[in-house]
Amino acid sequence: MVAAIASVASVAARRIRGGEGVATRGRVLLTLDPGALSHLARGRDVVLVTGTNGKTTTAHLLAAALGTLGPVAHNASGANMSDGAVAALATRRHAPRAVLEVDELHLARVADAVSPAVVVLLNLTRDQLDRGSEVAAVATSIRKSLRRHPRTLVVANRDDPVVVATVEGMPRVTWVAASAGWSGDASLCLRCGRQLVAKHEWSCPCGLSQPQADWELDGAAVRGAGVTTPLHLRLPGRFNLGNALAAMAAAHALGVPPGAAADAMADLESVAHRYATVRHGSHELHLLLAKNPAGWAETLPLLKDYPALLLVINAREADGRDTSWLWDVPFEQLPPRPTVASGDRAADVGLRLSYAAVGHQTVDDPLAGLELLPPGEVVAVANYTAFADLWRRLAVMSGR
Amino acid sequence: MSRESTVRIGLLLPDVLGTYSDRGNAVVLAQRLLRRGIDADVIMVTAGSSPPGGCDLYVIGGGEDAAQSFAAEWLLGHRDLRLALQTTRVLAVCAGLQVLGQWVGDGHGRRQPGLGILDLTTSPGPRRAVGEVLTRCAVPGVGLLTGFENHRGMTQLGPDAAPLAAVMHGVGNGSVDGSEGALTSTVVGTYMHGPVLARNPVLADHLLQGVVGGPLPALELPDQEGVRQLHLALAHRPFERLGPVRAAIDRRRSP
Ligand SMILES: [Zn+2]
Numbered sequence: 001m002v003a004a005i006a007s008v009a010s011v012a013a014r015r016i017r018g019g020e021g022v023a024t025r026g027r028v029l030l031t032l033d034p035g036a037l038s039h040l041a042r043g044r045d046v047v048l049v050t051g052t053n054g055k056t057t058t059a060h061l062l063a064a065a066l067g068t069l070g071p072v073a074h075n076a077s078g079a080n081m082s083d084g085a086v087a088a089l090a091t092r093r094h095a096p097r098a099v100l101e102v103d104e105l106h107l108a109r110v111a112d113a114v115s116p117a118v119v120v121l122l123n124l125t126r127d128q129l130d131r132g133s134e135v136a137a138v139a140t141s142i143r144k145s146l147r148r149h150p151r152t153l154v155v156a157n158r159d160d161p162v163v164v165a166t167v168e169g170m171p172r173v174t175w176v177a178a179s180a181g182w183s184g185d186a187s188l189c190l191r192c193g194r195q196l197v198a199k200h201e202w203s204c205p206c207g208l209s210q211p212q213a214d215w216e217l218d219g220a221a222v223r224g225a226g227v228t229t230p231l232h233l234r235l236p237g238r239f240n241l242g243n244a245l246a247a248m249a250a251a252h253a254l255g256v257p258p259g260a261a262a263d264a265m266a267d268l269e270s271v272a273h274r275y276a277t278v279r280h281g282s283h284e285l286h287l288l289l290a291k292n293p294a295g296w297a298e299t300l301p302l303l304k305d306y307p308a309l310l311l312v313i314n315a316r317e318a319d320g321r322d323t324s325w326l327w328d329v330p331f332e333q334l335p336p337r338p339t340v341a342s343g344d345r346a347a348d349v350g351l352r353l354s355y356a357a358v359g360h361q362t363v364d365d366p367l368a369g370l371e372l373l374p375p376g377e378v379v380a381v382a383n384y385t386a387f388a389d390l391w392r393r394l395a396v397m398s399g400r
Numbered sequence: 401m402s403r404e405s406t407v408r409i410g411l412l413l414p415d416v417l418g419t420y421s422d423r424g425n426a427v428v429l430a431q432r433l434l435r436r437g438i439d440a441d442v443i444m445v446t447a448g449s450s451p452p453g454g455c456d457l458y459v460i461g462g463g464e465d466a467a468q469s470f471a472a473e474w475l476l477g478h479r480d481l482r483l484a485l486q487t488t489r490v491l492a493v494c495a496g497l498q499v500l501g502q503w504v505g506d507g508h509g510r511r512q513p514g515l516g517i518l519d520l521t522t523s524p525g526p527r528r529a530v531g532e533v534l535t536r537c538a539v540p541g542v543g544l545l546t547g548f549e550n551h552r553g554m555t556q557l558g559p560d561a562a563p564l565a566a567v568m569h570g571v572g573n574g575s576v577d578g579s580e581g582a583l584t585s586t587v588v589g590t591y592m593h594g595p596v597l598a599r600n601p602v603l604a605d606h607l608l609q610g611v612v613g614g615p616l617p618a619l620e621l622p623d624q625e626g627v628r629q630l631h632l633a634l635a636h637r638p639f640e641r642l643g644p645v646r647a648a649i650d651r652r653r654s655p
Contacts (some may be wrong), residue, residue, distance in 0.1 A: 009590040032499070126419060128548060129532050129550055130548075132528060132530075134419065134464045135464070136464050136466065166548070184415075184418060185419070187415040187416055187447065187479065188416060188466055188467060188470055190466075193466040193469060193470055194470075195416075195447050195448065195470070249549045293421075321530075321531070321532075321548070322420075322548040322550065322593065322594075324420055324422075324424070324548060324593045324594055324595060325421050327421040327423065327424030327427065327595055327598065328418070328421045328423070328424075328609070341623070345630075346623075346626075347623045347626035347629075347630045348627060348630070350622060350623035350626065350627075351598060351621065351622075351623040351624060351627045352424075352598075352624070353621045353623075354621040354623055354624070355424075355427055355431050355598065355621070357431075362622065362623050362626065372458070375596060395501075
């Protein structure tokens, strides 16, 4: 039954949206069979990856690591609600393992349907506040959902106090020291509301404190499972080392030796087009995604070596309608160089740059903006829908 | 204060009441002085620090429920700062506005005492107010204000409080009088994020002119007018019509 429905849905989705049909296909499947997610997950080891930042990258790293054991179902396109999960499971129906990145607010629904073997919780910081997703509310929703799955192993970031308060009390936790680059939402204890004491490690007068790490980074190596494993990622940035650490811990729980996981993850060059390099006319464009203050805190250090900068900011539903968060990003750190502010909210990001004394030009259309930059290397940073739009237009123009 | 000295802007509890990026207001205030040749410093008054005396202006922002309770108790626990807030110019946004009032109720009969600097009280409303806001400001010469509201608290102004503005689009205080925020000779209180002073530079200059004691020369920044036009249009139309709205803006921009 599920198989028949899956192929009907697949055809329907292709008709509806062409190549973009992943989520649509999932929606059609769920409409035809509301239990499709749990039927498709039955008998498989499913890992759910959630958190504010790093979901997509961590899921890709983990899928690569689990791929050393056999086929893996994975919502690689980043469609991260129930519909995307269903579509991924339906596509690789015989893969014994699945890696699903899941939106924080949809974890409860997906977890209840698939009874995950492992849940990876990376970090919880502000993002899209207009959809009622203040950090405390998201944490409560995740906490409730985890409590319904006491047999699930939780791989959790011990460096994020919000994550620790969310996970504490769960019977099976593996703690990873995946770092927390931005602490703007973690000054008060989520459990008691008092101010956290942050010295070498963080703690609270109520007793909540930083757990011992089971997995941690040691320079360019990973210590965990009793061994030290060299790790050479092609993906840039300190935060991707943290993502890889979490992926290695989760892969190990499903039987992948750390060395094999590290080798498999090393080959990854780009993730859903992020970190990709694209030639466009006279420009070589390096693509980065950053969509909230925590993501930007990790991204800013990556920008310094590029001679020109293109910013693309939208505020559609999937981005959050409010652009206030731009003021939590220390754009003052950007060095002077040819810079363009673009996207639906070009003016909002442009004004932020004005107050940060970063000279720039403002053009709504990012590709028109690109033409204002000198030939050669350009780094482009876009938020969620801006990134998707930019990629689509670059891909269409180069005939990919 | 004299023009030779540095204007000190106290940003209160940016680590606790920073959820909606209202710290940007302090950046806007300082930059609008510096670019007119007046020295300005932003002093970050975090929860672990002891508040400095003698700031010329205080800025306090919005946060979640636990952060608001923490902030109210913290402010009540610092007597000198509490007294300073009664006489110094203050911009208070969202939770910051609420804690300057008499009390904030939690809907279960519990009332968190505020500082009592503004004659207003706040209780949870039936649903969260989220979206673009457009108001007409009560301060002469300021005109229309735009911002983004995101709050559940509904604020009732008492007889000794005056509104900052009248709501044209959005919810604001959520009371039947259609008011938004609160205004005294020294305090500007509002629910508007954005941050509000980046979106409404005339309101920023209103606060600053009070501090420097006289008119300030005009100051135009790149994209200031673009932001204003964008948000005036957004407040009037649903988000989904952004395309046509943008077209309308572009038409207005072209000669
Ligand atoms: Zn505590």
